[in-house]
Amino acid sequence: MRSKKIDPSPSNGSGQKTFAIIFDAGDRVVEGLKSFAVEQGLAASHFTAIGAFKDVLLAYFDCDKKEYQKIPVHEQLEVLSLVGDITIKDGTPNIHAHVVLGKRDSSTCGGHLMEAEVRPTLEVILTESPAHLERRFDQAAGLPLISI
Numbered sequence: 001m002r003s004k005k006i007d008p009s010p011s012n013g014s015g016q017k018t019f020a021i022i023f024d025a026g027d028r029v030v031e032g033l034k035s036f037a038v039e040q041g042l043a044a045s046h047f048t049a050i051g052a053f054k055d056v057l058l059a060y061f062d063c064d065k066k067e068y069q070k071i072p073v074h075e076q077l078e079v080l081s082l083v084g085d086i087t088i089k090d091g092t093p094n095i096h097a098h099v100v101l102g103k104r105d106s107s108t109c110g111g112h113l114m115e116a117e118v119r120p121t122l123e124v125i126l127t128e129s130p131a132h133l134e135r136r137f138d139q140a141a142g143l144p145l146i147s148i
Contacts, residue, residue, distance in 0.1 A: 001021060001036070002021070003036060005018070005019055006018050006020050016127055016128060017040075018125065018126070019040075019125075020123070021036060021126055022124070023051070023118040023121065023122035023124070024121060025054075025119045025120045025121070026119070029053075029117075029122060030095050030113065030115050030116070033047070033084075033126075034093055034095055037095070042128050044087060044088075045086040046084070047082075047084055047125060047126040047127070049079060049122055049124040049125070050081070051118065051120075052078050052079055052118070052119055052122070053077045053117060053118060053122075054076060054117045054118070055072075055073070056072070056116040057071070057116070058073060058099070058109065058110065058113065058114065059113075061112065061143065066142025068112065068114070070114065071111060075103065076119065077103060079099060079100075079101060080101060081100045082099045082113065083097065085097075087146055088134045094135055096135075098110065098112055099116075
């Protein structure tokens with residue numbers, strides 16, 4: 001994984017920082033984003049990405065059971081859209097991302113991204129906001145939700 005700050009100037013006046021993060025074949029996406037967030041001290045960021053995965057673990061949140069149903073997909077997939085955010089949960093960066101993936105036959109699948117292995121690349125554009133966002137467990141939803 002490689003990264004570069006791509007703001008037009010060191011201080012763009014908004015307090016935001018923007019990074020290009022390039023994942024290489026074999027890199028693990030969620031682990032990599034979490035490590036990057038720790039290294040950069042990120043606490044309120046959003047990101048988008050395109051590229052491709054070899055293996056992926058998706059999840060679907062079952063509201064009645066208040067738990068994620070895990071869905072492994074073991075094939076080459078195009079990342080048609082990956083969107084997510086980085087917030088703070090229990091004092092550490094938390095990655096929350098959803099993805100739409102294209103299969104060889106042009107059908108799609110998608111859901112909550114639990115983990116993925118890149119093949120051959122993933123191009124992420126990440127923007128940090130100057131304010132921090134924190135997740136707190138919401139009993140009714142059964143999920144940690146952004147608290148503002």
